[in-house]
Amino acid sequence: MTAPAPLRLGTRASALALTQSQHVADALTAASGVPVELVHVSTYGDRSTEAISQLGGTGVFVTALREALHAGTVDLAVHSFKDLPTAPTTGLTVAAVPARQDPRDALVARDGLTLGELPPGSRIGTGAPRRMAQLRALGLGLDVVPIRGNVDTRMARALGPDADLDAVVLARAGLARLDRLSAVTETLDPIQVLPAPAQGALAIECRTDDTRVRELVAVLDDPAVRACVAAERAVLTALEAGCSAPVAAYAELAEGEDGAAELYLRASVTAIDGSDGVRGSISGPAPDAVDLGRRLAAELLDRGAAQLMAMSR
Numbered sequence: 001m002t003a004p005a006p007l008r009l010g011t012r013a014s015a016l017a018l019t020q021s022q023h024v025a026d027a028l029t030a031a032s033g034v035p036v037e038l039v040h041v042s043t044y045g046d047r048s049t050e051a052i053s054q055l056g057g058t059g060v061f062v063t064a065l066r067e068a069l070h071a072g073t074v075d076l077a078v079h080s081f082k083d084l085p086t087a088p089t090t091g092l093t094v095a096a097v098p099a100r101q102d103p104r105d106a107l108v109a110r111d112g113l114t115l116g117e118l119p120p121g122s123r124i125g126t127g128a129p130r131r132m133a134q135l136r137a138l139g140l141g142l143d144v145v146p147i148r149g150n151v152d153t154r155m156a157r158a159l160g161p162d163a164d165l166d167a168v169v170l171a172r173a174g175l176a177r178l179d180r181l182s183a184v185t186e187t188l189d190p191i192q193v194l195p196a197p198a199q200g201a202l203a204i205e206c207r208t209d210d211t212r213v214r215e216l217v218a219v220l221d222d223p224a225v226r227a228c229v230a231a232e233r234a235v236l237t238a239l240e241a242g243c244s245a246p247v248a249a250y251a252e253l254a255e256g257e258d259g260a261a262e263l264y265l266r267a268s269v270t271a272i273d274g275s276d277g278v279r280g281s282i283s284g285p286a287p288d289a290v291d292l293g294r295r296l297a298a299e300l301l302d303r304g305a306a307q308l309m310a311m312s313r
């Protein structure tokens with residue numbers, strides 16, 4: 001008997017992308033016995049040093065991986081789900097949404113400080129308009145500074161020998177995957193800073209007509225995470241917003257009174273200067289995830305979300 005041909009998993013070459021891709025490769029091999037090899041794909045988002053919001057929209061980290069899937073040079077690709085544009089792509093399918101990391105944002109500050117302990121005027125770095133807006137809206141007098149770069153570069157801005165900032169805010173999930181959780185000085189409560197839609201989740205994408213790979217990958221799917229992410233991303237879609245809009249959404253599942261899965265979704269839209277914002281929540285049966293997201297987005301639009309997003313540009 002010959003060994004099955006290895007699956008080729010397309011991945012960005014950043015440390016974060018490599019650890020999450022290796023994690024998926026190992027899980028797939030463990031579940032199926034099929035070997036998986038990583039294929040490095042360089043994306044425009046990796047090559048450019050411009051601010052993400054200046055790079056011309058969504059998908060800067062994704063396009064090259066999708067081209068490799070279409071071209072057949074890779075069989076599957078692992079994305080940070082929050083980097084995936086909401087528009088469906090012809091010929092490609094998210095075949096699995098694996099178990100999610102903690103979706104909250106994390107503060108990495110000098111001297112072990114928490115958000116509340118940072119003195120007014122402290123310089124706090126983040127690249128995401130959503131985080132900038134929410135940090136400003138806290139009213140702590142923080143000086144929010146746009147930054148870019150990979151996780152280690154950003155952490156060095158607060159902790160390195162040449163640190164020029166008092167703190168940075170990053171996704172806790174990325175720090176967890178890179179084994180850097182010890183640098184976290186505070187995990188931000190969603191009451192204060194609500195995470196990005198799909199933060200902490202991965203999307204495993206493959207060709208829609210590739211039944212073999214789809215079936216192999218399906219063992220990694222976590223339906224509860226899939227429902228939460230569907231609700232969060234439905235908010236983004238209904239607001240016609242991309243990953244660079246100051247839109248946050250976070251869904252949790254709990255057991256309802258009748259024992260069925262109940263989804264609790266929160267979302268917010270915040271003006272980039274932090275001067276104003278709308279925030280709401282909705283709950284309902286988990287199978288209605290997308291509808292719940294749409295309804296919550298409609299409520300936020302009624303309350304001025306479109307005007308708030310326009311201020312941000």
Ligand SMILES: NCc1[nH]cc(CCC(=O)O)c1CC(=O)O
Pocket residue numbers: 080081082083169170171173174198199200201202
């Ligand atoms: N936009 C970059 C990006 N895409 C995914 C993550 C972290 C991991 C995740 O959210 O799954 C990050 C870094 C960050 O926001 O700090």
